[in-house]
Amino acid sequence: MSETVRRRLGAAVTLAALAVVVVGLFAPEDxxxxxxxxxxxxxxxxxxxxxxxxxxxxxxxxDSERLIAELVAEGRTDQEIVDFFVARYGEWILLDPxxxxxxxxxxxxxxxxxxxxxxxxxxxxRRAPASP
Amino acid sequence: xxxxxxxxAIVVALASAAALVVQGARAQWADGVDGTxxxxxxxxxxxxxxxxxxxxxxxxxTDDFSIEYVARNSSIGTPTIFKVASAWAALEGSxxxxxxxxxxxxxxVWRSVTPDDRLGxxxxxxxxxxxxxxxxxxxxxxxxxxxxxxxxADGFGANPLLQNHILMAVHPPMLYLGFVGLTTPFAFGVSxxxxxxEGPAWLERTRRWTVVAWAFLTAGIVLGGLWxxxxxxxxxxxxxxxxxxxxxxxxxxxxxxxxSAVVQRRRGMLQAWNLALVIAAFASTILGTFLTxxxxxxxxxxxxxxxxxxxxxxxxxxxxxxxFALFALRAHLVxxxxxxESLSSREGAFLANNLLLTLFAFVVLVGTLYPIxxxxxxxxxxxxxxxxxxxxxxxLGFALLLAMGVGPVAPYRVAxxxxxxxxxxxxxxxxxxxxxxxxxxxxxxxxxxxxxxLAAFVVAGIGRHLVVQAGRAAAGSERSGPSAAWRLVRRDxxxxxxxxxxxxxxxxxxxxxxxxxxGVEREIPLEPGGSATFEGYTLTYLGxxxxxxxxxxxxxxxxxxxxxxxxxxxxxxxxxxxPNQVQxxxxxxxxxxxxxxxxxxxxxxxxxxxxxxxxxxxxxxLVWIGGFLAAAGAAWSVLVRRPGRDRTATPEAxxx
Numbered sequence: 001m002s003e004t005v006r007r008r009l010g011a012a013v014t015l016a017a018l019a020v021v022v023v024g025l026f027a028p029e030d031x032x033x034x035x036x037x038x039x040x041x042x043x044x045x046x047x048x049x050x051x052x053x054x055x056x057x058x059x060x061x062x063d064s065e066r067l068i069a070e071l072v073a074e075g076r077t078d079q080e081i082v083d084f085f086v087a088r089y090g091e092w093i094l095l096d097p098x099x100x101x102x103x104x105x106x107x108x109x110x111x112x113x114x115x116x117x118x119x120x121x122x123x124x125x126r127r128a129p130a131s132p
Numbered sequence: 133x134x135x136x137x138x139x140x141a142i143v144v145a146l147a148s149a150a151a152l153v154v155q156g157a158r159a160q161w162a163d164g165v166d167g168t169x170x171x172x173x174x175x176x177x178x179x180x181x182x183x184x185x186x187x188x189x190x191x192x193x194t195d196d197f198s199i200e201y202v203a204r205n206s207s208i209g210t211p212t213i214f215k216v217a218s219a220w221a222a223l224e225g226s227x228x229x230x231x232x233x234x235x236x237x238x239x240x241v242w243r244s245v246t247p248d249d250r251l252g253x254x255x256x257x258x259x260x261x262x263x264x265x266x267x268x269x270x271x272x273x274x275x276x277x278x279x280x281x282x283x284x285a286d287g288f289g290a291n292p293l294l295q296n297h298i299l300m301a302v303h304p305p306m307l308y309l310g311f312v313g314l315t316t317p318f319a320f321g322v323s324x325x326x327x328x329x330e331g332p333a334w335l336e337r338t339r340r341w342t343v344v345a346w347a348f349l350t351a352g353i354v355l356g357g358l359w360x361x362x363x364x365x366x367x368x369x370x371x372x373x374x375x376x377x378x379x380x381x382x383x384x385x386x387x388x389x390x391x392s393a394v395v396q397r398r399r400g401m402l403q404a405w406n407l408a409l410v411i412a413a414f415a416s417t418i419l420g421t422f423l424t425x426x427x428x429x430x431x432x433x434x435x436x437x438x439x440x441x442x443x444x445x446x447x448x449x450x451x452x453x454x455x456f457a458l459f460a461l462r463a464h465l466v467x468x469x470x471x472x473e474s475l476s477s478r479e480g481a482f483l484a485n486n487l488l489l490t491l492f493a494f495v496v497l498v499g500t501l502y503p504i505x506x507x508x509x510x511x512x513x514x515x516x517x518x519x520x521x522x523x524x525x526x527x528l529g530f531a532l533l534l535a536m537g538v539g540p541v542a543p544y545r546v547a548x549x550x551x552x553x554x555x556x557x558x559x560x561x562x563x564x565x566x567x568x569x570x571x572x573x574x575x576x577x578x579x580x581x582x583x584x585x586l587a588a589f590v591v592a593g594i595g596r597h598l599v600v601q602a603g604r605a606a607a608g609s610e611r612s613g614p615s616a617a618w619r620l621v622r623r624d625x626x627x628x629x630x631x632x633x634x635x636x637x638x639x640x641x642x643x644x645x646x647x648x649x650x651g652v653e654r655e656i657p658l659e660p661g662g663s664a665t666f667e668g669y670t671l672t673y674l675g676x677x678x679x680x681x682x683x684x685x686x687x688x689x690x691x692x693x694x695x696x697x698x699x700x701x702x703x704x705x706x707x708x709x710x711p712n713q714v715q716x717x718x719x720x721x722x723x724x725x726x727x728x729x730x731x732x733x734x735x736x737x738x739x740x741x742x743x744x745x746x747x748x749x750x751x752x753x754l755v756w757i758g759g760f761l762a763a764a765g766a767a768w769s770v771l772v773r774r775p776g777r778d779r780t781a782t783p784e785a786x787x788x
Contacts, residue, residue: 010561017564021585024571025578042519050373052517054653055366057735057745062655095517097502106502106516110495110524117487124472124483 138187138277145180148173149263156257174242181235198283207287214290217301221294224276233312254323292710299359306352311417313345318414325462347766354759365718365733367747372521377500378420385413388489404463411455418448474546481539495524533586563589583645587638629769633762640758647752659741667748670694685709705734
């Protein structure tokens with residue numbers, strides 16, 4: 001096998017593998033069970049200290065998980081289910097505060113950190129003298 | 133008698149620490165440095181710290197219940213091993229351990245100090261200040277030797293969580309060795325600023341200790357996760373609990389520092405940044421201790437509440453304000469002029485690494501403190517938990533893996549695209565082929581696919597680098613390939629130890645992602661003799677059992693595990709009832725395999741049957757293997773001595 005053929009073959013294999021990976025990435029499955037599990041990690045167990053419904057072994061958490069499963073089976077959207085729990089327990093129930101009002105800080109601070117960091121690195125580049 | 137001896141030892145250590153501050157500072161500022169002036173204070177500090185610990189152990193082992201700490205944390209029936217471990221299982225004792233470890237590190241620093249060594253003398257003074265604080269705590273608000281007028285006949289007993297698993301005796305000392313170890317680079321950094329000393333001397337002298345601290349911190353965190361998994365029975369190992377976060381933030385900052393220190397040593401850049409990082413890393417250990425030990429956050433780990441909290445918070449404030457004030461005054465004097473030639477270079481990868489790690493630490497810190505601050509200022513209760521941290525950790529972790537794959541093979545100064553591609557072509561190809569294989573096997577979770585591709589990229593890149601380097605070395609000599617590779621890895625333990633840690637992190641990420649994405653939990657009620665199928669296993673409830681142990685009553689269920697009609701073993705998840713706690717502590721039964729774990733936790737048990745919490749986790753073993761590989765890489769880099777004559781020669785891998 002000549003060098004050219006081998007190189008082309010290598011490139012073809014790489015591209016084919018890349019195509020398969022990309023297709024795999026954009027064809028996610030999302031079953032009802034996954035949705036219940038995802039929602040259960042987003043909501044706090046009402047009677048525990050800092051555990052989610054998914055993590056807690058308490059009876060209340062079990063009941064809440066069952067309730068989520070029922071709501072999912074009824075065809076409610078994620079947002080409706082989250083709103084249902086917020087109406088019942090208050091915003092405290094959310095382990096992931098929404099990016100509105102006060103909760104916006106939680107999003108803005110990391111974003112500001114990222115911008116500052118990237119800015120500092122680019123500044124380092126600009127101040128650098130030309131290579132000798 | 134024991135109490136008086138112990139308290140006397142604390143006073144001696146406190147006085148010695150104060151003398152060390154004075155003598156260290158004098159030695160730093162005097163014209164002729166007297167190397168012996170610090171000897172007595174250091175020996176006093178070490179002697180006092182050791183004696184205090186010994187006295188505490190003697191008190192625990194002799195059941196001296198006239199000492200409040202012993203009465204609260206031990207009892208006659210407590211097994212000896214847990215009496216020993218009770219010395220650091222509660223607040224006051226844990227500070228004694230902290231003081232002992234700090235005295236140990238101070239001793240090693242002192243041994244490295246030579247006459248006319250202003251940098252080292254200053255570092256001793258800084259360590260003295262830290263020691264004054266901790267021994268001051270022991271002498272006042274956290275006195276482990278407080279006595280009670282009427283000694284009770286028996287003690288309350290050791291913490292059930294401690295008694296439940298031996299890991300709880302090992303995990304805190306590991307973490308402490310890591311936390312306290314970060315005092316050494318901090319002390320040298322502050323000392324360098326105080327005398328405005330330029331150059332990387334402070335880094336060179338603390339490199340080994342930083343890596344040692346990092347290894348212990350890594351091992352401590354992994355052991356903590358293992359403990360949580362093996363003991364708490366909730367099926368997980370990491371909950372983004374504030375106390376876990378408190379150990380992760382120093383780890384992230386120390387990791388960033390280890391990498392940026394390389395840039396300064398190799399290229400003279402980032403001097404000021406390194407100083408800021410060591411200050412932040414040290415301050416975060418104090419903040420973490422405050423969060424853990426003050427009970428400010430209601431969390432499963434915060435067993436204790438006391439007035440130590442305000443003292444730790446005050447010390448944290450002093451450390452931050454004083455260090456950064458010094459930094460503002462002096463950093464420009466010691467700072468190097470940045471000479472970044474191109475972002476596409478090894479330096480560029482290190483900068484990306486530092487940006488990602490510090491951002492990661494910042495996000496974890498913000499998420500941890502946010503509920504406390506909101507509650508403090510508005511009284512409202514809010515929660516920040518796993519979804520928030522996962523969403524931040526996932527992209528940051530993946531970006532770190534990418535930098536980890538590119539950085540170690542990128543040349544310093546300028547990495548031309550053609551050179552980079554030459555080195556990365558094979559790893560990229562192998563990573564994509566691995567990813568395609570995973571997709572074709574039916575996996576559709578984006579997080580798993582990305583994690584596998586990136587981890588394969590990192591591991592393949594390291595493997596390729598080793599093979600190419602070894603091949604080159606072998607070509608120039610009569611050595612075989614493997615022998616040349618072994619020689620290479622021994623010749624440059626810093627570089628290759630680091631690469632071993634990288635492999636560990638890649639393995640860890642695959643373990644976390646796969647076990648997280650494909651983990652299954654189910655609640656299974658079983659009557660005596662009844663069976664249920666779960667993830668290909670058949671679980672049969674054989675019956676309950678009960679046994680009395682000296683320190684607890686154990687109630688358990690025998691669950692026969694079978695697969696394809698073949699009985700594999702009988703798992704015995706238990707509930708342990710301790711006399712000093714109403715709620716039973718579970719001990720889950722875990723069947724650990726190379727490819728998957730079956731995890732059974734006993735949720736309820738009575739005459740009519742049991743309720744089992746069953747978990748199935750694929751590849752979770754990789755979490756522990758990866759974590760310990762990461763720590764082992766650090767151990768390799770400090771323990772292995774370069775063989776042969778050319779100890780000072782520039783190692784090969786660093787020059788590529």
